Amino acid sequence: METNLSISYVFIMHDDSDNEYLRGFINVFREVFSGPPYFRVFEEDSRLLQRVWKPYITKGTIVLALDNEEVIGFGCGIPLLKASGGVSKFLKHFLSQAGAQFDLRTTWYMAELGVLPEYRRRGIGSELIRRRLCVAQLSGHQKYVVSTTTNGSNSAPIYLKAGAIPLPFTQSAIMSSITREAIDFTYLYGDCEVALACLSPNNS
Numbered sequence: 001m002e003t004n005l006s007i008s009y010v011f012i013m014h015d016d017s018d019n020e021y022l023r024g025f026i027n028v029f030r031e032v033f034s035g036p037p038y039f040r041v042f043e044e045d046s047r048l049l050q051r052v053w054k055p056y057i058t059k060g061t062i063v064l065a066l067d068n069e070e071v072i073g074f075g076c077g078i079p080l081l082k083a084s085g086g087v088s089k090f091l092k093h094f095l096s097q098a099g100a101q102f103d104l105r106t107t108w109y110m111a112e113l114g115v116l117p118e119y120r121r122r123g124i125g126s127e128l129i130r131r132r133l134c135v136a137q138l139s140g141h142q143k144y145v146v147s148t149t150t151n152g153s154n155s156a157p158i159y160l161k162a163g164a165i166p167l168p169f170t171q172s173a174i175m176s177s178i179t180r181e182a183i184d185f186t187y188l189y190g191d192c193e194v195a196l197a198c199l200s201p202n203n204s
């Protein structure tokens with residue numbers, strides 16, 4: 001997939017609240033998830049900083065897509081056993097029932113992912129996935145898990161093309177502490193090496 005834009009990618013490595021990209025990250029995060037299929041209503045910036053930015057930077061990774069130094073997309077990832085929100089507890093319980101045999105200690109969680117609407121369908125989301133998988137593999141992870149909305153997911157087609165397999169159960173999660181609306185999530189899992197081969201830029 002080709003794009004005429006000159007997009008660059010940067011990994012955020014330092015735990016600092018004054019990071020030059022923090023404001024851009026928060027703005028894009030809000031815009032992406034307040035639209036379909038999430039329609040999330042957000043907490044204050046300080047909570048987003050504590051709940052999203054800090055944990056991924058300190059225990060996992062954040063990769064940003066930039067257009068002229070402006071943040072236009074992001075992808076977060078973390079070792080599954082360090083993921084918050086009960087994800088690893090939920091998966092521990094259901095994976096054994098689903099017969100999916102893999103070691104949670106070497107499984108990576110592909111967390112938040114988003115690209116601004118006007119930049120979509122140009123391969124930026126796929127590249128954000130690919131770069132996070134590189135980090136996962138380099139840090140010794142063989143498998144990955146991702147959760148996405150059961151209906152209307154934009155990311156599921158990318159993961160499915162990269163060989164991911166849907167797990168046979170869904171989870172209901174509250175997307176906003178204000179509206180208390182719940183959305184059903186489906187989990188997909190795959191092999192990092194297989195996905196990297198499928199998403200390789202030489203493969204397009």
Ligand SMILES: CC(C)(COP(=O)(O)OP(=O)(O)OC[C@H]1O[C@@H](n2cnc3c(N)ncnc32)[C@H](O)[C@@H]1OP(=O)(O)O)[C@@H](O)C(=O)NCCC(=O)NCCS
Pocket residue numbers: 001032033036037111112113114115116119120121122123124125126127146147148149153154155157158
């Ligand atoms: C998911 C998301 C990051 C994808 O970003 P993107 O830059 O458009 O992704 P890509 O351009 O790499 O898309 C690659 C493929 O994904 C699929 N895809 C992407 N958007 C799609 C859509 N709206 N409908 C159907 N398929 C879609 C297509 O197969 C596409 O390939 P194609 O353009 O050759 O047909 C973006 O749509 C987004 O931010 N959505 C809202 C937030 C979200 O859903 N995040 C995922 C949480 S798990």
